[in-house]
Amino acid sequence: MTTSQAARPSLTVYKIGGGILDAAAELPRFLDLLARQPGLKLLVHGGGKGASALLRERGHEPQMLHGRRITDAATLEVVTMFYAGKTNKQLVAALQARGLNALGLSGADADVLRGIHRPPAPVDYGFVGDLTAAGVGAARLHGFLAAGLLPVLCPLIHDGHGQLLNTNADTIAAAVAIALAGFYAVTLHYCFEKNGVLRDVNDEQSVIAILNPLIYAELRAQEIINAGMLPKLDNAFAALAQGVERVIIGHALNIGTEMHTKLCPS
């Protein structure tokens, strides 16, 4: 770590998804824990099951391909209402009640997440966007953080031409973490339903405490890590290679504890 890096304040980018958003009894506990964590914070949230339920209620069967949602116009309308409306504003109001000055944002708001409409070939995902760290309004987010605000980002970006685009929340969290690494010593904290990266997917106590690229390569070669975790881990190590100081992967209700997997750049 260089001296200039050491001087940067700490920021944690928390990503939460359906596991905690859909757990009505657990979400308040997570928000209580979040309010007690030290340092600057930014929250990225995914969708959860509610958007699919609303889509079905309106007579549209959700379509997924390779784990990604195909977003036609009717789906975009529903996810805009659900992610940017219901989920985002309920989180913001609940954080305000805990003394955190939350500011809910879609990517169009203050132009914080601008990307491109994914080309329709080889697969037409519809109104889905691709975002890179270059499309993150890092100076603007830095300004909000410096003004005492806690940005709460929903998984919608815009193309700058009036089109909102559905985008994977894990990807947004990584892009934001990378983009803000110029201002902060960033920890990217992926909260999900398991205690961390597990040696045995059926044993929540088998958490791998520390991964670096060398250990990761070894465990991967031995096929110890569950295949479903590989895309998330590849993204996480890519973030570390682009200036993020550490990535933590663990259960949402374990934030602030040592029960998680920590990824280090070396």
Next chain:
Amino acid sequence: MTTSQAARPSLTVYKIGGGILDAAAELPRFLDLLARQPGLKLLVHGGGKGASALLRERGHEPQMLHGRRITDAATLEVVTMFYAGKTNKQLVAALQARGLNALGLSGADADVLRGIHRPPAPVDYGFVGDLTAAGVGAARLHGFLAAGLLPVLCPLIHDGHGQLLNTNADTIAAAVAIALAGFYAVTLHYCFEKNGVLRDVNDEQSVIAILNPLIYAELRAQEIINAGMLPKLDNAFAALAQGVERVIIGHALNIGTEMHTKLCPS
């Protein structure tokens, strides 16, 4: 006007409602016009018919009393999705496409609109909030404006304890205009479906060009002004009495022209 008042920059608070929000062909024209108006801008939007349509689609008949929506839990969920999600984000994305750096906000976001849950007696309106200028985060909105952002407020406030509350957009616009009068020379511009306050409600050319409290009292005594306009005008004159420099009432597609009613404090 005192010297200190003259030194304040100009800000126009535009309020738009269903008349323009529901007119798919006219809304882009309004946004084009808005982008060409000089000076700092803030936009407050109401609901429109979409929220009621979504409510009916979900099997709830909208309930109105004295022109106000009764907001039960199912209605609050729908208006949160519709106002803060769909309407707000579509406006923000469309403004971004026109080079205006819009920032969509509910009242919970950055704590900009905090009010109280209206007491259930004499009429229980449900999750409806009352807002005064004291509940407006004026310094925060000033900070956003100073940072080059155009705040776009949807008609939801919060109570600081985690509860979102449905609130009349005209009232929000007036409270925001009053609260920001300490920082700016504020014009409050109510956009609606008519050319202005009319001498003859059936003649769009009968616009009363200028109203001050004296002329208003005279026209009111003569019963020349349509009774339906009186609450809006009473609120408007109250805003003028609390520091707002002028109120303009006119058609959304006439902004930037002289076709409107201008209200002056004296």
